[in-house]
Every structure is written in structure tokens, then in C-alpha cells.
Amino acid sequence: MSATINLEDVFKLSGIPTYTFVEPNEYKKLMVSIRTKGRGVVIEGPSGIGKTTCVLQIIKDLGLKGDFRVLSGRKRRDRAEIENLLTADSFGGVILDDFHKLDGEIKSKFSDLLKVLADEEVEDSKLIVIGINKTGKSLIEFSNDLRNRISIIKFESNPEEKVKELINKGEEALNFSLNIKDEIVKEAQGSFHIAQMLAHNACIASKISERCNEKSISNLSYESLKESVLSELDLSYSDVVTNFVKGQRVKKGSRAPYLHVLYWLAQADEWSINLQELLVHNPTHKNSVGQILTKGHLKTHFESDERFSDVMYFNSDTSEVSIEDPKFSFYLRSVLWTKLARKIGFYSFDFKSSYDFALSFAGSNRDDANYIFERLSDNEIAVFYDNNEQSRILSENVEEYLAPIYRSESVYVVPLLSPQYPTRIWCKFEGDVFQARFGSNSVIPLRYSDCPIGMFDATNGVGGFSIDVNEPRESQLDSFVQLLVDKIHEKRIEDAENSNMG
Template identity: 25%
Template sequence: MGESYDLGPRLGSYRVSRATDAEIGRLIDEGETALNVLFEDRDILLQESAGNFWLAQYICNKVCAIQEVYETQDAPKVLTFDLLGIRRRLMAELSQRYTPIARTFAKGKKWRPGGNKPYLEVFLALSRIPDSVVTFDKVLNVVAEHRRPGIKAIRNRIAEVIYDPSKPTDLRRQIAFEADVGFSIEDPLFRYFLSNIDVAQLYKDLGIEPEVMEGARRFSYDIGFSFAGETRRIVEAVNAQLKLEDVITFYDFDQQAFLLALDLEHTLRRLYADSCRYFLVFLGEQYSEKVWTKYEKDIMTTGGRKDHIIPVILDDAGAKGAVGIPSTVGRIDLRTQWAEIQKTGTVSDETIHAIRNRCVLPLLEKLDAGNGDV
């Protein structure tokens, strides 16, 4: 059955349930009788086993091994143990097995040390929830509210991280995921490892400092967009390419459900003031004529932040800039690409290639650099 981790979903629905303390207790009773031993502090063993028969056997085996109990004792023997010591031994052993799994999941599809880390946040949320079956909503409930957009944005791609044919690490033996349901931790030892993981050590394994992680958590989105509706087609193209790189973007059409029934003026003021790490401002001839773009630009340029606005020039009128955005600010020039889109009415592969080279790749480098957080 070692290769049949996908058998359950193919046969039908099933639910992993927790064993009762009484059931685990009977298992320990049988072991004590067979070995002629008595475990001291049985309640602690029950609690540490977390309702899992396999894990209970594993922990009891380690207690016995530490005291060199490998067969039935001639005289009754009381087995004492130090829980923290047992846990350290278990985690030292399990870390060798599961740290590559943790790194693979936490890094997700696209890992960039300086940007948002939504897969890592999901992993940390799972470590704080002791259950083997975890709904996606429960994951959302344990992360800060302003971080939830990033978690929701990767929902449909988590399964690709758990199993990616292009990568050597296959996570399906440890964890299953369905976007409409949530997570099932298939491996009880991985569940134990997850519940006791040293977060500081995980950060070190990932090559990030805690303060970098906290800095990334400050913003709900990596990139926000400000543009006139007439230029939506090129904005959509940029947004699509950024999302392929797991950059968390605020794009109005992606957020329609979120914006329903909200006071848009209040909501957008909060978003454009401090929810996006960077803003792409698509400057064309219509930009300065729109009420909402003026509103967005005024918020972005008067909030006390700096180095967070990146102008994208779409035509000669846009090249003149906008009031409040200095003409000396480094900018991205997509005039040729926008002219081609307007002329043909389509976004060609050649245009996409140019957008990636001129716009997306420099943005990824900027996100990785970890600048512009103030």
C-alpha cells in the first residue's frame, strides 16, 4: 500500500478520525502486559499521541528503547521518561525525513526571499492547527485578516506544489489537498513533526531572517494597479504574467466579490494607502481625465510612503508624467507594446514576451531585493 496514497480519493470519500483516549489506553495496556512494564505519566503519553494509534506505538517504542527494554522483562519495570527529551529525540529523527517536505511546501511554486510568502503562511497555519483534516476556511481563520488575500490567491495552485512532476520531492504521501475542501494530513509522523516544528529553524533552512518575514507580512498585496479603463487590456496582460509568478496582485476584476457591498471610497483609500507594497501606475492620455485614477493617485502620493510608485508609460502623453509623480522616478516604457495592442486588438506572444522582459522581470527583481517597504 506504500504506493497507493491516491487510492482513497479514487474509491470514494473517507474521513480520518481521532481515536479516543480509551482506545489508545487499551493499546498501551497490551504493550505493558506483553513487556511486563508500566509507563509512568500515561496521561502525558495519551496527550502526546494525539489520538493516533501509530504515533502512540512510535512514542512508546522510543521510551522503551531509551531504557533498553526490547523484550519481556523478568520483573515488572516502571518506565519513566522526560517528555521534552523524548520530543527532542523524535524531532531530531523526523527532521531529517521531513525538512525537505517542509521546504518544498513553504517555498511554493515561486520562491522569492523578499516578497510575499503565502505558501509558507499556509504551512505555518497548518502547524498551529492540531487536526489531521483541516478546511481551507480554518486555515484562513488563523492568519491575520490582511494576509488572507494572498492565501486565497494561491488556493488553486497548492495542489501543484504538493505534486509537481518537475520537482524531485513528492508530498502526496504526507498531505492531500482539494481546493474545494482543504487539507488531509495523511502521515501521522508528519502531523507530529508539523505540530512541533521549530519555526526559527525553518526560517534558517529557508534562508530568511524573521524580520524579513515580518516585513513581507506588512502588506496584503505585492503589486497594486492604477489605470484608466481604456488601458485595461495591457493591465490584464501584466497581471496575468505576475500571477504566473505567484505575485499577489490587487486587480479590480479579480476582487469583485471582495468589493461588493463595501464603501469603495473608504476601502480603496485603505488599499491604496498601505495595503500594496508597490503600485504600477499605467500612464496614458486618459489617466489624468478619470475621477477614480485621480483619487487613487492622490492617496498614493500623499500617504508619507516613498519609492513605492512605479510609472508605466503607455504613450507620449503618459511620458509627460502626472502631477504628484516626479518625472525623475524610474519608469517602465511599454509604448510600443500598447500601440501594437491598440492597432491589432490582440495581445500577441511577441507582446507578452516584451511585457515579461520590460515589466515583469524587473518587478520580480525589485520584489526580491526587499526594498520599498516604507
């Protein structure tokens, strides 16, 4: 009597496939590299596409299973053993998974170790490093001459025919056909892990738990299967997503920079993004996402909750964000981002202007301008402040750079109208540019009490804020900043309502 073939051994949710292993395109190249004595192997690529599974299968096929142990940079209990490899005379075969999780100093030492193993053609130590995209590049950056001493094998997302082959093998093992196989293949987006998960749940929904005695076919709707899977994943990931997009707290008037980081990650084909590169193509976010990146707020936020690092990886040195958990990627693709933004308290998700406020001021009022900039930036509001733009202005035609900002690229212009303002050349230039905006409710003057009457006739009748130069400055500026926050918050709500009407 033949043994029963169970569903959990066919479409496996974790571990090495028993019936559904599919050789990825990189299989032969990787097998030869593993078989080559003394040569280090680095495998890089997105999570969930079968890198570790492929390595373990090759080791099994080569009859080397007992010669290798698996260590993970993700597991704290493995850290001591990982560091011991650096000083061991020989360590046999080691698969070092999640290499990107190790700190820079340890990575540098492993770069040196791989070089030594290659130069000395060590035959009793074999190191296989597995990590996310650009793992090989990170090692070479520590040692430029390492490139020709190791094999770097990049795993791409699996083509649909490979994912379909996996499903076919599972169907054959269970004597059962999935009527939504094509939809599962498409939705897996090259991930064997997601394909296994969806096929497993499809079988459960069809009440298939083991091999069928007679050939049968499912009668499922993919949409109902997807909703069922997402409902289950929601228990694991809903709070993670909500807490991440909020940042440290939801700030009134915020441009929702953390939400955009996650949104961009959800759209990424390879489950990995480079924020610096994305900001070049999304300039309206350079003063929101750019701020949390350059000021270290994003790094602090990632480190504030262990659940974030369970599903994502952030490299603050390169500004790379990658998905660690394939199921999290599947979940992110289903998020209704505009609805989520509104639910949390972000009224705008799309921004037409690069800046919410553009400050115009004389040099003698720089301390006040800087204070306003810092307080607004703390609220994740985009502000044009010249000191924060020096690297961008460098080598540019300054007039051509500034004119669009004061003319149309900021929602509001905030001129600091002190006695010195009309005497400064750049203030006059900026004022000439934004003068046309009077009457469009987009200029908010900050008036100093020591200005002679009639100095700024153009601003008469325009609602602004007055600073008494004889009173403590900071509390007055705080009041003004709060009014600006309220103003941009109201503008976001107004834009959202107009968008709904459209």
C-alpha cells in the first residue's frame, strides 16, 4: 500500500519542497560554483524566489548534505557562531543566509575571508553567502579585487513558465487540477513562495488535504481565494502597515513620507527600491521623504519596531529598502493607498506642488526663517528654505532656479516683511516673481512691527501675522507656525474634497 501524499508536503508553506522543486534558470551555474572547491559563492536576489531552497537542493543532489550547516544573519543565536568563522582554521561547509542583516564591520571581515579562501585555494572550507539584491556589490566595495575570486550569482524573479511548472508538479502529486492555475501563476509575480501559498490555500478551499483517488478539478473564483488569503494575512500585517505609515505619530499637515516609502515599495518589480533614485523621479517628495531620509528619521523609525525588520530591510548607507517576507509583498499589492491615507488622517496622497511653503526673507531675519523651517519640517511639511537647497542650487542659474518656486511650485509664499526686506536684491527679485499671486490667496506675509507704515502697500488687505519686535520672539513664531500648519491642513482637506467631487 503506497503512503498517503499530504497537501502540506506538496504545496509547502515553508521548508524544502518535496514534490514541487523546480530548477531555476541559475541552477546549473550555481551547481558548478558550489562544486568548485575553495571558491566562495555569493547569491543575491529578491526574497521568496527560491535562492536558499535551490542551494539546499543542489547540496542534496551533490551528496554533500552532511557537509554543510546553515547559519542566518537574522538569528541572534547564530551570531556568535558566524563570528567564529572569521578566526577558524577551517569550518567545513557553511551557508550564510540573510547576509545583509550583518553589520558593516562583520561584512568587511567576511570580504577579507572570502579573498583568503580563494587565494589559498582552501579545500576544507566552503562559504556560500545568500542575501538580497546587491549583496555581491557590498562585499566588493570592501575589497575591490574580490570580484574575480568569488562567484556572484544573481537570481531574478522566476519566469511564469517556471512558476507554472511548480503548480503542475503539485497537481500531479495530488491528482487534482486547479481551475485558477493561470491566475495564481500571474499573481505570484515570479515568487515560488507566493505560488505555494496560493495553491495551498486553493486546495484547502476545495477541501483537498491529500492525494485524490480519482482525478478532479477545482471550481474556484480567484477573487474569493484572494480575499480569503488577504483576510488571513491582514491579521499579521495590518498593524505593521498602519504603524509604519504613521511614522512616530500622525502630524497635522504632513505629506505622509512614510506612507510613500511603503507605497513605492509595493509598486517595485523586484521588491526593492532605492529612495535616492526615486526622489530624482519624484521631486515633489524631496522635502518630505528626503527629509526623513537625510535627517535619519527613517532609520530611527525602522529601528523602533522589531516587526518592521521582520518584513523589510533598510540600508541607511545606500537608501535601499527591500521586502524580506514574500507574503508581505503580496499583502502590500492589495492595499488601497488613498483609502488607507484617509483612514489614518492624511487627506492628500498626490501632491502637485514641490513645496507647501516658500520662505522669502532678508539675511538679517535668517534665524527666524530657520526656526520656521525647522518647526514646519518637524511636521513633515515641505518648505523651500535656501540653506536647505544649497547643493541643488550649486552651479545653477539662481534666478532660473528660484523663479518657478515662488511663481507656482509652492502652495504658499511666506515673505518675512522686515525693514531690511525691500533693501535686499534677492528679496526684490522674489517679490517681483510672487507679486502676481496676490489675490489668489497664496501669499501669507509675516509683518514685523518696526516696519514703517506704507512700506509694503501691496500686502494691505492680505491676511498675515504680525511680530512684535519688542516681545519674546520664539513664542510668537510658534503661534505663526501653528497657523501655517492649520492652513496647509485645511488646504489638504479642500483638495481631497475637490478630488472626490471630480
